[in-house]
Amino acid sequence: MSDVTTPSRRNFLNQFGFAAVASSLSFVPTVSPASAQVAGGRRGRFTHGVASADPSADGVILWTRAEPLDRSALPLPLTVQVSLSDDFETVVLEQRVSAALDDDYTVRVRVSGLEAERWYYYRFLTGAGDISRLGRTCTAPSADSASPLRLALASCQNYEQGFYGAWARMVADDDAADDDSKIHAVLHLGDFIYETTPDLPSGARAVRRIDPFPDGATLPSGRGFAVTLADYRHLYKSYLQDEALQAARARWPFICTWDDHEFTNDSWQSYATYSGGEGPAQKRKVVANQAWFEYIPARLDDPAHDFRAAEVEDTDGGAPLDGYLINDSNNLLALASLTIYRSLEWGKTASIVVTDTRSYRAPQPMDDALEANLGAPAPPLEILRALDAGREASGGNPPANFAGAEGDVRNPRADHPAASLLGVAQKQWFKQTLQESTAVWKLWANSIPAMPLRLDLSSIPFQGLPDVAVGIDAWNGYPGELRELMSFVKTEGISGVVSCAGDYHMHGAAILTTDPDSDDPQDAAIEFATCGISSFTMFSGAERFTREPGDPFRPLVVAEAEDGSIIENFNQTLLRGVRSSLATSYTGSDTLAGWLDNDVANPYLRYLDTNANGYVVLTVREDGLTGEIVTVTRADTQSDSAMPAQVQRRAVLTAVPWQPGGTPELTEPVFEGKPPFPFA
Numbered sequence: 184m185s186d187v188t189t190p191s192r193r194n195f196l197n198q199f200g201f202a203a204v205a206s207s208l209s210f211v212p213t214v215s216p217a218s219a220q221v222a223g224g225r226r227g228r229f230t231h232g233v234a235s236a237d238p239s240a241d242g243v244i245l246w247t248r249a250e251p252l253d254r255s256a257l258p259l260p261l262t263v264q265v266s267l268s269d270d271f272e273t274v275v276l277e278q279r280v281s282a283a284l285d286d287d288y289t290v291r292v293r294v295s296g297l298e299a300e301r302w303y304y305y306r307f308l309t310g311a312g313d314i315s316r317l318g319r320t321c322t323a324p325s326a327d328s329a330s331p332l333r334l335a336l337a338s339c340q341n342y343e344q345g346f347y348g349a350w351a352r353m354v355a356d357d358d359a360a361d362d363d364s365k366i367h368a369v370l371h372l373g374d375f376i377y378e379t380t381p382d383l384p385s386g387a388r389a390v391r392r393i394d395p396f397p398d399g400a401t402l403p404s405g406r407g408f409a410v411t412l413a414d415y416r417h418l419y420k421s422y423l424q425d426e427a428l429q430a431a432r433a434r435w436p437f438i439c440t441w442d443d444h445e446f447t448n449d450s451w452q453s454y455a456t457y458s459g460g461e462g463p464a465q466k467r468k469v470v471a472n473q474a475w476f477e478y479i480p481a482r483l484d485d486p487a488h489d490f491r492a493a494e495v496e497d498t499d500g501g502a503p504l505d506g507y508l509i510n511d512s513n514n515l516l517a518l519a520s521l522t523i524y525r526s527l528e529w530g531k532t533a534s535i536v537v538t539d540t541r542s543y544r545a546p547q548p549m550d551d552a553l554e555a556n557l558g559a560p561a562p563p564l565e566i567l568r569a570l571d572a573g574r575e576a577s578g579g580n581p582p583a584n585f586a587g588a589e590g591d592v593r594n595p596r597a598d599h600p601a602a603s604l605l606g607v608a609q610k611q612w613f614k615q616t617l618q619e620s621t622a623v624w625k626l627w628a629n630s631i632p633a634m635p636l637r638l639d640l641s642s643i644p645f646q647g648l649p650d651v652a653v654g655i656d657a658w659n660g661y662p663g664e665l666r667e668l669m670s671f672v673k674t675e676g677i678s679g680v681v682s683c684a685g686d687y688h689m690h691g692a693a694i695l696t697t698d699p700d701s702d703d704p705q706d707a708a709i710e711f712a713t714c715g716i717s718s719f720t721m722f723s724g725a726e727r728f729t730r731e732p733g734d735p736f737r738p739l740v741v742a743e744a745e746d747g748s749i750i751e752n753f754n755q756t757l758l759r760g761v762r763s764s765l766a767t768s769y770t771g772s773d774t775l776a777g778w779l780d781n782d783v784a785n786p787y788l789r790y791l792d793t794n795a796n797g798y799v800v801l802t803v804r805e806d807g808l809t810g811e812i813v814t815v816t817r818a819d820t821q822s823d824s825a826m827p828a829q830v831q832r833r834a835v836l837t838a839v840p841w842q843p844g845g846t847p848e849l850t851e852p853v854f855e856g857k858p859p860f861p862f863a
């Protein structure tokens with residue numbers, strides 16, 4: 184997600200816009216827990232909880248971090264135990280592992296030999312008898328099982344911008360739920376950490392602070408950002424001090440991908456885009472990857488793989504190859520240090536296809552300078568499409584220039600390859616994985632929304648304004664490849680594709696089509712986009728960035744009520760179009776606003792809540808899929824993480840499986856609690 188701390192129109196629009204111990208545990212006979220306590224063992228402190236990840240039908244990854252109390256540089260011996268009960272009366276697996284300084288004392292263990300579709304408890308012990316907190320995890324159903332999956336979607340958990348009451352709510356509700364309604368796993372869609380601190384727009388208040396970086400660097404804006412391995416480790420350790428986040432990681436297996444902030448804001452390949460700090464960042468990419476690998480357990484099998492150290496220098500890019508991969512050895516080495524795209528299976532019910540939407544992508548199609556030269560209020564869709572297609576635009580005859588505010592502006596991509604977001608290799612793998620999946624549902628862990636959000640400025644009479652994109656850091660900025668993927672899904676008869684996204688700090692649900700710009704788009708897939716657990720909401724950013732007197736976008740974000748209070752109408756702008764929203768702002772007349780609705784503003788949206796913190800819970804069954812979109816009290820108004828945040832509303836949308844070549848449909852939202860405006 185775009186940097187939200189520099190108030191500019193572009194940002195306003197774009198923001199929407201161990202060496203781990205990896206052991207395979209084989210089945211061992213039941214043993215007494217006492218046998219884990221080796222006489223004379225060293226003491227250790229379990230400082231950051233426990234976690235589990237990526238369940239398969241016979242195993243899972245277990246994780247902890249344990250610091251030796253004697254501060255010795257020698258690895259700290261540990262035992263991990265797995266049990267069917269939380270009292271560990273019956274230990275079904277036990278394995279010796281160790282926490283090593285080189286891995287920042289993080290440990291992960293690959294456990295196999297477990298039974299399918301079972302809940303297990305686990306814990307780590309030192310030889311001196313220190314015991315970690317209790318962890319709980321589960322295995323996936325066997326390949327022939329049609330058991331349902333309850334999967335929570337989460338993203339964007341900025342530590343300084345809000346408390347984690349959403350995590351606490353998810354845990355509390357799950358505790359109270361009956362067995363059939365309990366969540367099996369969490370799909371974390373990225374921005375697990377944020378690499379800048381303080382990460383606050385001017386005038387905004389941090390609810391809590393991260394301690395200064397061990398090393399760090401400072402941007403011209405005064406913000407610090409992570410640079411070294413110690414800095415990135417510091418971020419994970421700081422975030423994992425939160426009790427609610429620890430409780431969630433201890434309660435469910437997590438399936439994680441990353442977004443930009445695990446490395447750097449609006450990152451692409453191994454390059455940074457900060458204003459004043461942009462450019463090659465291969466050294467940062469490698470250490471960011473290492474820290475992710477240490478702190479985010481994941482089953483990194485083929486084609487994914489464990490972290491591999493890489494010696495790199497920060498060097499400017501070479502010429503873009505096919506798919507826009509920058510042909511520079513340092514870039515290629517940095518990217519190859521860790522591969523995380525992978526897939527998981529949940530019986531016959533679901534495949535979970537996890538993509539990396541950062542490491543192989545082209546840069547955004549338009550930068551500030553180009554946008555300023557064009558004199559457009561935001562990236563016009565038509566120019567975006569031409570830039571995205573590069574030399575393939577207009578059937579191989581790309582425009583040499585665009586009409587700018589003060590004369591022609593050269594097309595900087597006229598001789599460049601077409602842009603890609605997944606990169607050539609990952610895209611091929613993604614298509615093949617979707618095609619080969621025999622599961623009813625193909626859940627795409629996508630991190631960034633694919634729903635085509637735009638402002639329909641062309642609907643304002645006599646202004647001659649173009650329709651513009653709302654955010655170009657997500658798929659909105661890469662329309663050609665999305666068109667290719669959705670067309671592939673449609674023509675290959677791949678049904679049940681559900682994009683699961685985060686990043687935009689808003690809740691949304693939509694139909695994805697083969698081409699939202701064409702006259703005859705074919706519906707191809709469904710998308711649920713979850714808002715942030717704690718990050719500032721899209722609406723709050725838009726409201727903050729349009730406070731300058733006379734800002735023409737202000738009426739699209741808020742309407743002023745007669746008593747001087749403000750009414751959020753940004754949802755209306757996107758759902759019903761800018762004319763309708765302007766009518767509300769200038770006249771307050773719902774009738775007039777209704778007359779001016781633009782049905783084709785964003786016709787594929789089924790739900791939108793731009794001022795939300797919370798999460799989504801998908802219930803995935805052979806005969807249907809339900810998305811429960813949960814909005815809680817805003818994280819920046821919570822007073823701590825321990826208290827479960829109050830639920831403001833739940834919006835429930837459902838879909839049923841469609842035949843290959845058939846049409847996905849998503850119901851209108853059914854609400855519990857007060858719907859957001861303009862649903863209210």
Ligand SMILES: [Fe+2]
Nearest residue numbers: 184339374686
């Ligand atoms: Fe985010």
